[in-house]
Amino acid sequence: MAVRANPNLLKQLKRYGADDVTKCFHCGTCSATCPLSQEPFLFPRKSMRYLQMGLGDRLKGNLEPWLCYYCGDCSDQCPREAQPGETMMSMRRWLTAKYDFTGLSMLFYESRTAEVAAIIVVGILSGIGFYLLGALSGGDFGSYPGFIPGHNAEYLTELGWDVKSVVLVMAVFVLGLLGINVLRMWWFTTGSRKDLNVPFDIYMKHILLCPWHFFTQKRYSECDKKKPWVVHIILMLGFVALFAVFLAHMIWQDDTHAHTYLGPLAGVMLVGASSFALSGRLNKTEAHYKYSHHSDMNFLYMCLFVGLTGLAQHIAGRIGCGAFANFMYILHMMGAVPMLLIQLPFTKWAHLVYRPHAMYFAAIQADVIAGREGAKGASAVPHKQSA
Amino acid sequence: MTTECKIGVYVCSCGTNIGKMVDCDAVTGYTKNLPGVAVCKSYKYMCSNPGQEMIVKDIQRYGLDRVVVAACSPRMHEPTFRAAISHGGLNPYYLEMANIREQCSWVHDDHQQATDKAKALTCAAVKRVPFHEPFDMQSVPMNSASLVIGGGVAGLTAALELADANQPVYLVEKDGKLGGNLARIDLTSPYLDSAKDLLAERICRVTKNPKITVMLNSEVESISGYVGNFKAQIKSNGEAVTDIEIGSIIVCTGFREFDASKVGEYGYGRFPNVVTSFDLEKMLKEGRVVMKDGKTPKYVTIINCVGSRSGKYNRYCSRVCCMTALKYANGIKSAAPDAFITNLYTDMNAFGKGCEDFYRRSAERDTIFMMFDKHAPPTVSAAGKGEHFNMLVKVNEILSGEEVEIPADMVVLMVGMEAREDSMNVARLVNISRDKDGWFIESHPKLDPVATSTDGVFIAGACASPKDIPDTVAQARATTARILAKICQGEIWVEPVYAEINEDLCSGCRVCNELCPYSAIDYDPVKKRSAIISVMCKSCGGCVAGCPSGAIKARHFTDKQIFEQIEGVLEWASSRA
Ligand SMILES: Cc1cc2nc3c(=O)[nH]c(=O)nc-3n(C[C@H](O)[C@H](O)[C@H](O)COP(=O)(O)OP(=O)(O)OC[C@H]3O[C@@H](n4cnc5c(N)ncnc54)[C@H](O)[C@@H]3O)c2cc1C
Ligand code: SF4
Ligand code: SF4
Ligand code: SF4
Ligand code: SF4
Ligand code: SF4
Numbered sequence: 001m002a003v004r005a006n007p008n009l010l011k012q013l014k015r016y017g018a019d020d021v022t023k024c025f026h027c028g029t030c031s032a033t034c035p036l037s038q039e040p041f042l043f044p045r046k047s048m049r050y051l052q053m054g055l056g057d058r059l060k061g062n063l064e065p066w067l068c069y070y071c072g073d074c075s076d077q078c079p080r081e082a083q084p085g086e087t088m089m090s091m092r093r094w095l096t097a098k099y100d101f102t103g104l105s106m107l108f109y110e111s112r113t114a115e116v117a118a119i120i121v122v123g124i125l126s127g128i129g130f131y132l133l134g135a136l137s138g139g140d141f142g143s144y145p146g147f148i149p150g151h152n153a154e155y156l157t158e159l160g161w162d163v164k165s166v167v168l169v170m171a172v173f174v175l176g177l178l179g180i181n182v183l184r185m186w187w188f189t190t191g192s193r194k195d196l197n198v199p200f201d202i203y204m205k206h207i208l209l210c211p212w213h214f215f216t217q218k219r220y221s222e223c224d225k226k227k228p229w230v231v232h233i234i235l236m237l238g239f240v241a242l243f244a245v246f247l248a249h250m251i252w253q254d255d256t257h258a259h260t261y262l263g264p265l266a267g268v269m270l271v272g273a274s275s276f277a278l279s280g281r282l283n284k285t286e287a288h289y290k291y292s293h294h295s296d297m298n299f300l301y302m303c304l305f306v307g308l309t310g311l312a313q314h315i316a317g318r319i320g321c322g323a324f325a326n327f328m329y330i331l332h333m334m335g336a337v338p339m340l341l342i343q344l345p346f347t348k349w350a351h352l353v354y355r356p357h358a359m360y361f362a363a364i365q366a367d368v369i370a371g372r373e374g375a376k377g378a379s380a381v382p383h384k385q386s387a
Numbered sequence: 388m389t390t391e392c393k394i395g396v397y398v399c400s401c402g403t404n405i406g407k408m409v410d411c412d413a414v415t416g417y418t419k420n421l422p423g424v425a426v427c428k429s430y431k432y433m434c435s436n437p438g439q440e441m442i443v444k445d446i447q448r449y450g451l452d453r454v455v456v457a458a459c460s461p462r463m464h465e466p467t468f469r470a471a472i473s474h475g476g477l478n479p480y481y482l483e484m485a486n487i488r489e490q491c492s493w494v495h496d497d498h499q500q501a502t503d504k505a506k507a508l509t510c511a512a513v514k515r516v517p518f519h520e521p522f523d524m525q526s527v528p529m530n531s532a533s534l535v536i537g538g539g540v541a542g543l544t545a546a547l548e549l550a551d552a553n554q555p556v557y558l559v560e561k562d563g564k565l566g567g568n569l570a571r572i573d574l575t576s577p578y579l580d581s582a583k584d585l586l587a588e589r590i591c592r593v594t595k596n597p598k599i600t601v602m603l604n605s606e607v608e609s610i611s612g613y614v615g616n617f618k619a620q621i622k623s624n625g626e627a628v629t630d631i632e633i634g635s636i637i638v639c640t641g642f643r644e645f646d647a648s649k650v651g652e653y654g655y656g657r658f659p660n661v662v663t664s665f666d667l668e669k670m671l672k673e674g675r676v677v678m679k680d681g682k683t684p685k686y687v688t689i690i691n692c693v694g695s696r697s698g699k700y701n702r703y704c705s706r707v708c709c710m711t712a713l714k715y716a717n718g719i720k721s722a723a724p725d726a727f728i729t730n731l732y733t734d735m736n737a738f739g740k741g742c743e744d745f746y747r748r749s750a751e752r753d754t755i756f757m758m759f760d761k762h763a764p765p766t767v768s769a770a771g772k773g774e775h776f777n778m779l780v781k782v783n784e785i786l787s788g789e790e791v792e793i794p795a796d797m798v799v800l801m802v803g804m805e806a807r808e809d810s811m812n813v814a815r816l817v818n819i820s821r822d823k824d825g826w827f828i829e830s831h832p833k834l835d836p837v838a839t840s841t842d843g844v845f846i847a848g849a850c851a852s853p854k855d856i857p858d859t860v861a862q863a864r865a866t867t868a869r870i871l872a873k874i875c876q877g878e879i880w881v882e883p884v885y886a887e888i889n890e891d892l893c894s895g896c897r898v899c900n901e902l903c904p905y906s907a908i909d910y911d912p913v914k915k916r917s918a919i920i921s922v923m924c925k926s927c928g929g930c931v932a933g934c935p936s937g938a939i940k941a942r943h944f945t946d947k948q949i950f951e952q953i954e955g956v957l958e959w960a961s962s963r964a
Contacts, residue, residue, distance in 0.1 A: 001789070002781060002790045002791065002792045003789050003790065003792065004792045004794075005729070005791050005793045005794070006391040007686070007727035007755075007756075007794075010753065011754075022750050022751060022753050022754070023736070023747065023750050023751055023753075024750075025746075025750065026758075046787065049786050051785065052755055052756075053755060053757065053784065053787060053789075053791060054755075054793070055787070055789065058787075058789070070814045071665070080747065081748070088750065114707055236581070336950075
C-alpha cells in the first residue's frame, strides 16, 4: 500500500523539538552506533526517514522512539549533526500527544504558554482548595497542628469530604485517562497491525515486563554511559518513595514511619537529581541535555519545587513550626497536584506509563516476528527422506 | 650483413613480473650463443638508472651497434631505451624490443612454455635488428593561428587565452550568438553566482579583441592539412565561404539535452506542469516560478537522472544534474518560500569543491531527499478529483522501503547531457574518434585529457563528456597551454616513422587514398601518382598491405625486417627439433 507524504508533519514536529531532522542523509551511522538498537528494531535512522517524509501513520505506529533512552551516542557520531537522539526525544513528545485522545497533550506540547498557564491555574486552585480544607478542618491537616486557628471543623465532616476523597477522585481521573491512552497506544502500534496478529498467550508471556522495566529501568542501564541512568533512577525512586509516603499518609494515616524516614529521603533524592539535571540542561553539559523543550524544563522546575517544599515542610514540622510547615504543605501540594494532573497524563511525565508499555509491546512484536522467521527458516530446510 | 653487427641483448626480469614465470637466465643462456650477439645480460630492472647505464657502458666497452631489450611492451619503455642508446652514441632506431612481459609472463601459466616463447621472441628481435635503419627526427613549421569550433564557455575561454598570448584565433559559432548552453542558465551551482555575469565579461572581451575573428552563424565545411599547417573552409550564413590557415584546432561543440518526452512515465508533454531543467532555468531567469495557470506551485518534485544512468537510455551519469537539482531546490525556495520541495535521486553526486556543503545546506532548507532505484523510476499521474494539488508522483523509496505518494503541482525533470546530433560529422571533419555514446575521445583519459589521436586537434568542455563549468574552463585553458607550447617551439618535431610511396611503382589506382584512416595520402592528378604526407602518417601499415602494386614501404617496418623477425622465431623452433 502506498503511503502519502505529508509535508506538514515536519513543520509540526519542529514544535516538538525536531529541528535538525532534515539534515539527515541516511548514512546509518546512528543505527550502527546505538547500543540499544537490535533486530527487529533498528533505530534511530528509520524513524528519521519516516519523519522527513511525513509518514505520520508509520510514525504513529512506531515503538522505536520509546526504546531509545537518549544516551546521545548517535548524535555524537552523526556526520550531519542531524541530532538523531534529540529527534527520537521529540518523537516521544509527539507520540505522547498522539496517544492522548483529549488533545490537551498536543496543546501543552505545542504551546509553552498553555502548559505554564495550566500548571499555574491548577496550582492556584489546589492552593485555594487546600487552604480552605485546612481552614475548614480547624487549621489542621492532621500532620502539623496550629495553622489557621478557630475554624469550624464540623462543617467539613458534615459535608463528608476529606483529602482522601479528593485524592481518590483525582487518581481515578488520571488513571482513567492514562488507561484509555495506553489502549490507544496499543491499538496504533500493535493491535491494528494485521501483519502481526498477536496470539493471546504471547501477551500473557511477557506481561511481567511492564512492572520489571518500570522499576529497574534495566534497558537504560544497558547504555554505554551509566551516569544518566543513575540520575534517572534516583529521580524515579524519589517519586516512588514520595508515592509511598503519600499512600501511607492518606490511606493508612501512618505518619510516623513514612514521614520520619522515607519522606526526607524522597525529598533529598528529588532535589538532588532534579537540580543535577537542571544545571545540566542550563549548562548543556551532555548530549541529552543540549536541547531542552519547554516540557522538559517545566517538569524539572516542578520536581525541584515539590522536593524543596516537601523538605521544608518536613524540617519545619520537626522543629515545631507548625504554621510554617502547613504553609509549606500547601505550596507542596500546589506543585504536586499540577504534576499529577497535567504532567503525568499529558506531558513529560507520561513516559512513565508509555515506556514500560512500549517495552512490553516491543517484546511481543519481536516474539511474533522471530517465531514467524523461525518457521520460515524451518520450512526452508528440506526434509530429509528416510531411506 | 648479419655477421657484421655487434648486438647487445638485455633481458629484464621486471622484479618478479617477468622473472616469476620466465626463466630469464635460460633466455640469456640461449641468446648469447646466437650469431651477432656480442654481449647478453639479464638484470632485475632494465629501465632503472643502473639498468640504462649498463647499456650505455656496454655500447662503449663492446663497441655495440645494435641493442635488443627483452622486457615489457614497447608502448611502455621504447622511448626510455631509445633515449638510453642515443646517450651511448647510437641512432635511437637501432633498438628493438622483445615483449616478454605482456606477451609471455603475464599471459602464460606454464613456466616452460613462457620461457620458450621468450626465447623465440628474443631470437626474432636479434634477427631483425641488424636490418634497422637510422632515422633523424623531422620538423615542420608551426602556424600560430588557431581555429576554435563552438562559442560556449569552453570556446570563449580558449579563444581569450590564446588572444591574450597575442596569437590569432578564429572562433566559429553555429548559432547567431555566443554563450552556448550557459546562456540558458540562471544561477550556477554550488555558489549560486549568476551565469550571465560569468558570460557577459567573456563575450565582451572576445568581441572586442582584435586578435579574435568571431564568425557567427558559421560552420566548418572542410579541413585539410596536418598539425601546424591546417587549411579550413568556413561557411557563414549558409553561403559565404572563407578560407583560413591555422596550426591548431580546438573543438568545443558542447552538448545537447536529453529529450524528456522519451520517458513516458514522467508525462512530459502530457502534463503541462511537468517541465525540464531548461524550462525551469527560463522561469528562474524571469524571476517567476509559476504553473501554467499562473499560480505559484506549493508542491514541487524534482526527479534526477532523467535519461541518464539507465539501461534504457544513456548509461552514463551526466555529472552536473545532481548539483543543478539542489540549485533549483534553493531557487524555488527563494521564489516560493512556502513550497514543499522533494528531490528524488538515485545517488547524490556531490563530488566537486563546495558541493557537499551545498548538499547539506539544501537539506537544512527542508528539501526532502528520497532515493529510488534507477531500475524502478518514479511515475507521474494526475491527482484524484478534489485533491488540492494536480499531480501525484509515486516512488518506491529505498531508504524507508515504502511506496510513497508525493503531492505535486510541478515536476522538474533533470534531463541529462548528450552528444550533439552532428558530433559524428564534426568527428569526421577533424578526424577524431567518438566513444559509444558519441563523446569525443581523448588521447589518454588521465594523462592527456585534451589532446586527441590527431596531432594538433584538441577537445575541451562538454563535447568530450558531461562536465560542469569549472571542469570545462580548466580543459579549455589546458588546450591553450598545449598549443602555446608548440607555438613557442616554432616548429613541430614528428616521428620519422612513416610510409613512403615509390613513385616509379605506383600505378595511381588510389586504393590507398581510401584506406588511410588518417587522410595522410594525397593524390597528384597531374603526375597521376599518390604521395604520403609524412607528418600525418601514423605508420599503421594499412596502405602498405593494401597497395596492389607493392609500391608502399613503411619505414622501420620493412618487409625485410618483418621476414627476418619471422625467421628468428622459426630458427628457435628448429634449434629445438
Ligand atoms: C540544465 C543545466 C544546468 C546547468 N547548470 C550548471 C551549473 O549550475 N553549474 C555548472 O558548473 N554547470 C552547469 N551546467 C553545465 C554547463 O552547462 C556546461 O558545463 C557548459 O555549458 C559546457 O560548456 P561548453 O562550452 O563545453 O558547451 P556548450 O555550452 O554546449 O557550448 C557549445 C557551443 O558550440 C556551438 N556548436 C555546437 N556544434 C557546433 C558546430 N558544429 N559548429 C560551430 N559551433 C557549434 C553551440 O552552438 C554552442 O554555442 C548545467 C547544464 C545543464 C544541462
Ligand atoms: S541521523 Fe545522522 S548518523 Fe543517522 S543516518 Fe542520519 S545522517 Fe546518518
Ligand atoms: S540516543 Fe542513544 S539510545 Fe537513543 S537512539 Fe541514540 S544511541 Fe540509541
Ligand atoms: S549527476 Fe546526478 S542526476 Fe545527473 S545523471 Fe548523475 S546521478 Fe543522475
Ligand atoms: S595503392 Fe599503391 S598503386 Fe595505388 S595509388 Fe596507392 S601507392 Fe599508388
Ligand atoms: S601507414 Fe597508415 S597512416 Fe600511414 S599513410 Fe599508410 S594508411 Fe595512412
